[in-house]
Amino acid sequence: MKKIVAAILALMLVLSVAAFAEGNPTIAYVPKVIGQPWWDHVQQGVEAWAADKGIDVIYKGGTTTDSAEQVQIMTDLVNQGIDILCFSPNDPDACEQICKQARDKGVIVIATEASGMENVDFDIEAFDEAGLGAFLMDELAAQMGEEGEYITMVGSMTMESQNNWADAAIARQEAAYPNMTLVPDKRVEDNSDAQEAYNLTMQLKEKYPDLKGILGTGSFDAPGAARAIEEMGLTGEMFAISVAMPAEVSDYLINGTLKSVALWDASVTAKVQLNAAMKLFAGESIEEGSDLGEEGYAAIHIADNGKGKNYIYGDGYLAVTVDNWESFGF
Amino acid sequence: MKSKTFEKHSYTFMLLGLMAVVLLFFTALKGGMMWKGDVWLGIAMQFPEYGVVTLGLMFCFICGKMDMSFMALGNFATIMAVMYMGAHADSPAGGVILVGIAIALGIAVVGGLINGLLVAYLDIPPVMATISMQLVWTGLSVALTNGNTVKGLPSLYTDIGHTYLLGFLPVPLLIFLVIFAVAWWLLQHTVYGEKLYMVGTNIKAAEFSAINTRRMVIGTYILCDVICCIGCLIMISTMASAKADYGTSYVMRCILILVLAGVLPDGGMGRIDNVLIAIVTIQIIATGVNMFPNLNTYYASLIWGALLLVVLVMSTRMSSGGFLRLRAKKAAKA
Numbered sequence: 152m153k154k155i156v157a158a159i160l161a162l163m164l165v166l167s168v169a170a171f172a173e174g175n176p177t178i179a180y181v182p183k184v185i186g187q188p189w190w191d192h193v194q195q196g197v198e199a200w201a202a203d204k205g206i207d208v209i210y211k212g213g214t215t216t217d218s219a220e221q222v223q224i225m226t227d228l229v230n231q232g233i234d235i236l237c238f239s240p241n242d243p244d245a246c247e248q249i250c251k252q253a254r255d256k257g258v259i260v261i262a263t264e265a266s267g268m269e270n271v272d273f274d275i276e277a278f279d280e281a282g283l284g285a286f287l288m289d290e291l292a293a294q295m296g297e298e299g300e301y302i303t304m305v306g307s308m309t310m311e312s313q314n315n316w317a318d319a320a321i322a323r324q325e326a327a328y329p330n331m332t333l334v335p336d337k338r339v340e341d342n343s344d345a346q347e348a349y350n351l352t353m354q355l356k357e358k359y360p361d362l363k364g365i366l367g368t369g370s371f372d373a374p375g376a377a378r379a380i381e382e383m384g385l386t387g388e389m390f391a392i393s394v395a396m397p398a399e400v401s402d403y404l405i406n407g408t409l410k411s412v413a414l415w416d417a418s419v420t421a422k423v424q425l426n427a428a429m430k431l432f433a434g435e436s437i438e439e440g441s442d443l444g445e446e447g448y449a450a451i452h453i454a455d456n457g458k459g460k461n462y463i464y465g466d467g468y469l470a471v472t473v474d475n476w477e478s479f480g481f
Numbered sequence: 482m483k484s485k486t487f488e489k490h491s492y493t494f495m496l497l498g499l500m501a502v503v504l505l506f507f508t509a510l511k512g513g514m515m516w517k518g519d520v521w522l523g524i525a526m527q528f529p530e531y532g533v534v535t536l537g538l539m540f541c542f543i544c545g546k547m548d549m550s551f552m553a554l555g556n557f558a559t560i561m562a563v564m565y566m567g568a569h570a571d572s573p574a575g576g577v578i579l580v581g582i583a584i585a586l587g588i589a590v591v592g593g594l595i596n597g598l599l600v601a602y603l604d605i606p607p608v609m610a611t612i613s614m615q616l617v618w619t620g621l622s623v624a625l626t627n628g629n630t631v632k633g634l635p636s637l638y639t640d641i642g643h644t645y646l647l648g649f650l651p652v653p654l655l656i657f658l659v660i661f662a663v664a665w666w667l668l669q670h671t672v673y674g675e676k677l678y679m680v681g682t683n684i685k686a687a688e689f690s691a692i693n694t695r696r697m698v699i700g701t702y703i704l705c706d707v708i709c710c711i712g713c714l715i716m717i718s719t720m721a722s723a724k725a726d727y728g729t730s731y732v733m734r735c736i737l738i739l740v741l742a743g744v745l746p747d748g749g750m751g752r753i754d755n756v757l758i759a760i761v762t763i764q765i766i767a768t769g770v771n772m773f774p775n776l777n778t779y780y781a782s783l784i785w786g787a788l789l790l791v792v793l794v795m796s797t798r799m800s801s802g803g804f805l806r807l808r809a810k811k812a813a814k815a
Contacts, residue, residue: 185777185778185779186777186779207774208774209774210774210777211771211774211777211778212777212778213730213778214730214778214779214782215729215730216726217726217727217728217729217730217731218720218724218727219530219531219716219720219727219728219729219730219731220730220778222719222720223527223767224771224778226523226526226527227520227523227527227767227768227771227772228771229523230517230519230520230522230523230768231514231517231519231520231771231772232514232517232519242630242720242722242724242727244630244632244720244721244722245630245720245721245722245724245727247721248639248642248643248719248720248721249719252643
């Protein structure tokens with residue numbers, strides 16, 4: 152019995168000595184959830200970053216989007232001893248405590264999709280609302296030849312960000328595309344349902360025969376509108392755009408009903424989180440216009456989140472077209 | 482070699498053995514990391530919230546009933562409590578917190594009562610009845626909050642979740658130990674505990690022994706949901722907010738722990754000390770798996786499942802112990 156105990160103790164000693172080495176920071180990335188296409192794509196991005204820089208990243212997330220599970224994982228990682236924690240919270244509020252503990256221990260904490268958080272070094276967003284709205288309008292205007300009637304579509308009139316995107320798109324049209332006109336209905340809501348988006352598109356075309364463009368926002372708008380455009384045989388004459396998942400609109404991209412949809416690449420945002428953390432780890436500061444080393448983040452913007460904390464946003468939206476939709480994997 | 486104490490506690494020894502194997506396994510592979518003080522402080526901080534919930538559910542299982550609604554009910558109760566506390570932010574925090582806790586526990590009593598009435602008086606199968614109630618509570622929570630988090634807890638309350646008494650004893654752990662002591666006393670030293678095992682073993686026989694089984698079932702559901710709610714009250718302190726779907730991943734985890742501990746939903750069997758060992762073992766596995774950069778979290782479930790299989794096989798193989806003995810005891814009691 153004594154021998155076994157002695158052997159175990161000796162083994163523990165050896166292994167614990169082996170655990171200390173290397174000069175790189177210990178980095179952990181905690182996604183909202185694992186085993187889901189969007190986050191698989193992020194994982195690939197993080198792994199590519201790790202291979203590129205030669206620094207290991209512990210990528211660990213819950214199997215459900217339950218915050219309790221996510222916070223437990225973050226707690227485990229912080230207690231093991233890490234230098235950098237990058238994450239995307241399911242509920243930013245639920246993560247404040249553990250982030251505070253992490254920062255008290257000197258861990259650099261970088262969040263994304265949590266611009267209101269207090270206990271982080273920085274939060275990084277792919278874009279701001281005005282930027283995405285203008286981007287949607289630029290894309291649609293190019294397809295419409297910068298002239299004709301259009302309307303905006305949102306999931307629901309109560310969805311704050313989608314309505315802000317639509318407002319920003321209209322502002323962009325008024326400033327840059329004088330030959331385009333917003334029809335009197337201005338905005339319709341499809342209850343985040345592609346079937347409803349289809350019905351609305353049919354009805355709107357009947358009401359406004361000259362309607363040429365639908366500026367959607369939510370991910371159900373463009374797929375529904377595209378089905379209606381295709382069935383009416385108006386491919387190439389009527390256009391639609393919104394944020395959408397590549398795999399859900401791939402048929403329409405291939406047959407040309409949709410020229411493009413808007414998306415941001417969460418795997419790029421994840422890489423930017425890691426780059427920002429490395430910058431802070433090296434003792435450098437991050438300021439307005441700093442280069443965070445990825446496309447769309449060459450000159451980042453910094454904004455106040457109203458709680459005395461700054462968050463970073465880039466110009467990280469991109470057009471998903473027939474040429475690149477397959478690269479996303481979702 | 483086989484002493485009487487060993488036979489009596491063979492299941493406990495088996496669980497302790499498994500826990501040692503798990504610890505050795507992670508020590509062998511991760512060495513010092515497993516034995517860092519911070520890691521164990523973390524473990525002591527992490528398991529109390531679902532540990533308390535598990536202790537609540539244990540009463541239901543021993544009674545031979547199932548409760549699927551406890552987390553949804555706990556979330557609804559804590560949402561109401563946080564809303565109250567948030568609305569009275571300018572009153573003295575101590576009083577507001579006490580009223581908030583009273584509100585949550587009051588709702589838990591009502592929820593337990595409804596579960597009990599549905600099962601005991603309307604004879605609805607417990608799983609059906611409590612899944613329906615789970616949907617009702619979740620629906621109410623979402624309707625009330627639009628699915629958003631509810632904030633506004635006084636900082637005095639959120640401090641509970643990360644305060645160490647005397648520098649090393651986490652307050653959640655202290656709460657867990659108090660609940661554990663009370664539950665242990667209830668099961669081992671009260672008439673209620675004795676009756677509970679009888680009802681769980683054979684509800685008909687218990688009825689013929691002049692036990693008011695309906696009252697027992699209702700009382701047990703209330704006890705279960707109140708204890709679960711205390712777990713949720715700890716949880717909202719670590720999360721500094723309440724939400725309709727917090728802790729939903731705990732439901733299966735709690736059931737797993739109980740079955741691992743030999744507390745089967747068939748009722749009438751299982752010991753509370755085994756539940757404690759099972760809770761700690763499950764947390765060690767979760768924390769251990771998180772030490773491997775390349776193991777994803779699904780592996781924790783995999784190890785949990787494998788462990789459960791080992792326990793089931795070993796306990797049925799043990800000629801005089803395990804479930805066979807428990808079953809024999811159950812039959813004898815009946």
